[in-house]
Amino acid sequence: MKTQMNSLILRTTGHFLLPLLLIFSIFLLLRGHDEPGGGFIAGLVAAAAIALYLFSMGIKSARQVLWVDPRNLFGIGLTLAVLSGVPAIFYGQAFFTSQWWPIYLPPFGTLKLSTPLFFDIGVYLVVVGSVLTIVLTLAEAEG
Amino acid sequence: MRPEVALPILIPLLFGAVSLAFWRSQRVQRWLGVIGTGALLWSSIVLLDATRRDGYLIMHMGDWAGPFGIVLVSDLFGAIMVVLAAITGFATALYSLASVPRELEKFGYYPLMHLLLAGVCGAFLTGDIFNLYVWFEVLLVASFALLILGGERAQMEGAIKYVTLNLLSSVLFLSAVGLLYGLTGTLNMADIAWKLGQIDDEQAGLVTVISILFMVSFGIKAAAFPLFFWLPASYHTPQVAVSALFAGLLTKVGVYALFRVFTLIFTQEVEFTHTLLLWMAGLTMLTGVLGAAAQFEFRRILSFHIISQIGYMILGLALFTPLALVGGVFYIMHHIIVKANLFLVSGLVYRLRGSYELKELGGLYRDMPWVGILFLIPALSLAGLPPLSGFFAKFILIRAGLETGAWVAVGVALLVGLLTLYSMIKIWGEVFWKAAPAGESAPETVERRSERSRGRDLYFFYLPIAGLAVLTLIIGLSAQPIYVLAETAAGQLLDPAGYIEAVLGVRP
Numbered sequence: 001m002k003t004q005m006n007s008l009i010l011r012t013t014g015h016f017l018l019p020l021l022l023i024f025s026i027f028l029l030l031r032g033h034d035e036p037g038g039g040f041i042a043g044l045v046a047a048a049a050i051a052l053y054l055f056s057m058g059i060k061s062a063r064q065v066l067w068v069d070p071r072n073l074f075g076i077g078l079t080l081a082v083l084s085g086v087p088a089i090f091y092g093q094a095f096f097t098s099q100w101w102p103i104y105l106p107p108f109g110t111l112k113l114s115t116p117l118f119f120d121i122g123v124y125l126v127v128v129g130s131v132l133t134i135v136l137t138l139a140e141a142e143g
Numbered sequence: 144m145r146p147e148v149a150l151p152i153l154i155p156l157l158f159g160a161v162s163l164a165f166w167r168s169q170r171v172q173r174w175l176g177v178i179g180t181g182a183l184l185w186s187s188i189v190l191l192d193a194t195r196r197d198g199y200l201i202m203h204m205g206d207w208a209g210p211f212g213i214v215l216v217s218d219l220f221g222a223i224m225v226v227l228a229a230i231t232g233f234a235t236a237l238y239s240l241a242s243v244p245r246e247l248e249k250f251g252y253y254p255l256m257h258l259l260l261a262g263v264c265g266a267f268l269t270g271d272i273f274n275l276y277v278w279f280e281v282l283l284v285a286s287f288a289l290l291i292l293g294g295e296r297a298q299m300e301g302a303i304k305y306v307t308l309n310l311l312s313s314v315l316f317l318s319a320v321g322l323l324y325g326l327t328g329t330l331n332m333a334d335i336a337w338k339l340g341q342i343d344d345e346q347a348g349l350v351t352v353i354s355i356l357f358m359v360s361f362g363i364k365a366a367a368f369p370l371f372f373w374l375p376a377s378y379h380t381p382q383v384a385v386s387a388l389f390a391g392l393l394t395k396v397g398v399y400a401l402f403r404v405f406t407l408i409f410t411q412e413v414e415f416t417h418t419l420l421l422w423m424a425g426l427t428m429l430t431g432v433l434g435a436a437a438q439f440e441f442r443r444i445l446s447f448h449i450i451s452q453i454g455y456m457i458l459g460l461a462l463f464t465p466l467a468l469v470g471g472v473f474y475i476m477h478h479i480i481v482k483a484n485l486f487l488v489s490g491l492v493y494r495l496r497g498s499y500e501l502k503e504l505g506g507l508y509r510d511m512p513w514v515g516i517l518f519l520i521p522a523l524s525l526a527g528l529p530p531l532s533g534f535f536a537k538f539i540l541i542r543a544g545l546e547t548g549a550w551v552a553v554g555v556a557l558l559v560g561l562l563t564l565y566s567m568i569k570i571w572g573e574v575f576w577k578a579a580p581a582g583e584s585a586p587e588t589v590e591r592r593s594e595r596s597r598g599r600d601l602y603f604f605y606l607p608i609a610g611l612a613v614l615t616l617i618i619g620l621s622a623q624p625i626y627v628l629a630e631t632a633a634g635q636l637l638d639p640a641g642y643i644e645a646v647l648g649v650r651p
Contacts, residue, residue: 075254095205
């Protein structure tokens with residue numbers, strides 16, 4: 001397998017970097033509304049994490065770690081993003097008007113659930129899905 | 144706030160996304176295709192009805208007020224275009240059930256179809272010029288992928304020309320939007336029109352330059368003279384359902400954009416810009432029809448006729464009188480239905496006889512007279528024979544031309560009508576009337592016959608074709624209410640002040 005680099009350093013760090021990068025991507029995703037971050041960039045980070053894992057461990061383990069077909073992520077994400085525009089009409093407002101449903105969780109503070117959050121999660125999934133579809137297809141074509 | 148305005152965009156987007164989520168199951172995708180386009184048709188009719196009753200419908204996306212947020216505007220012209228897009232989409236979705244090979248469906252045919260429709264409807268409904276650019280890109284991306292679905296050599300060759308010229312057009316469009324933004328500081332079309340109305344004389348020249356950039360850019364999208372080469376190079380190569388969808392909708396988005404921009408925004412130098420449009424219209428008509436006369440392949444003939452018909456629509460805009468605009472709108476309504484239908488018929492003929500080449504076809508009228516009738520209705524309508532829809536469309540335009548004294552344009556329009564009739568008669572004579580060519584190899588016929596007997600799904604060929612033919616007849620036989628509708632739409636187009644007031648809430 002050509003895509004798998006035979007480097008001890010890469011293989012060892014790959015194990016540790018994958019969860020760290022994924023947590024970082026979720027951090028970026030949740031941070032994104034008022035501060036730098038958001039679904040797109042978080043999706044890129046997550047996709048980069050999987051791609052790094054692919055280079056260190058090979059295609060098969062990368063697919064296993066992903067456990068869903070990236071193409072499905074693409075469709076689900078797009079559906080979520082479009083649907084996030086819909087709740088506004090039930091409040092008699094224009095499509096894609098942001099809706100906020102703050103929930104008070106005693107030990108942590110207030111969780112701000114909102115339609116922009118779901119839109120961002122949708123974008124996140126679309127980006128992860130499309131980038132990984134491309135990367136995995138290219139990797140399989142090569143190796 | 145009117146939710147109707149956003150539905151024709153959201154429905155195809157949503158169905159496209161959901162059918163992407165069902166990537167594995169073509170069966171689900173197929174039915175989502177029919178249900179989605181059916182829902183689109185319903186929502187578009189609701190929209191047209193509401194627009195007809197209440198006038199302009201406005202929606203500020205995300206509740207961001209215009210001119211800063213993106214505004215969706217449905218005027219009568221836009222709503223009519225959305226209905227036409229939905230009709231074409233629904234007909235081709237039904238047609239695709241039987242005509243698109245299973246192995247191509249795997250590559251996302253249905254999600255792309257939804258995406259294309261979302262782009263087309265978005266372009267018809269947006270009131271923001273940069274958003275218009277975005278919708279153009281959405282529909283172009285979808286159309287690139289649909290065009291090369293199947294990956295045959297001829298498709299790639301056509302797609303390269305298509306992609307190159309359309310990207311060039313997009314670049315011009317984007318630069319023109321940039322210049323316009325630099326000049327007026329806004330992207331909202333109503334706001335641009337208002338600001339340009341108060342511009343000082345020094346900058347009037349710049350406005351004309353920008354208007355020419357828009358004219359060239361939309362001219363390429365509409366396949367108008369002289370940059371139409373991409374169309375005959377590519378439209379005969381993809382799946383026939385895709386060809387029909389493209390033929391019905393894509394170039395008309397360009398025509399729509401020309402109508403919108405040259406009635407709302409650029410009406411300062413009508414003498415100059417609309418005379419240029421008149422030349423463009425005449426030459427487009429002529430080159431298109433002459434190109435068709437030289438072709439002997441079913442779909443190529445039809446492709447060249449799209450170009451010549453685009454000329455008629457631009458003629459309506461170029462003459463720029465109330466009657467001429469009525470003619471232009473009427474022509475678009477007639478043309479989309481007829482042209483999509485002709486492509487669907489060509490696909491049916493291919494399914495029955497296995498060829499698009501005129502000289503390999505023949506005798507179809509003797510074997511299947513009904514197919515002949517189904518061809519004749521749109522074909523004669525395209526040529527403009529009474530009492531079909533094309534007759535009234537041409538009649539209004541020519542009448543408008545005579546009233547303004549545009550003798551040359553009227554002469555060209557009449558000549559092109561005659562040559563269109565010649566072209567349609569050529570197809571009729573070759574495909575339906577003459578005896579089937581002898582020397583067909585026996586095993587081939589057996590194979591085809593077995594394919595034919597297998598075709599219970601032939602219903603899905605006949606159903607959309609017959610439905611569109613009935614629509615053509617309805618437009619022709621009850622031309623009066625359609626004329627009134629087109630007249631109201633044209634009235635709105637000629638009253639930019641009304642549009643500006645509806646969007647911005649102030650009368651200029």
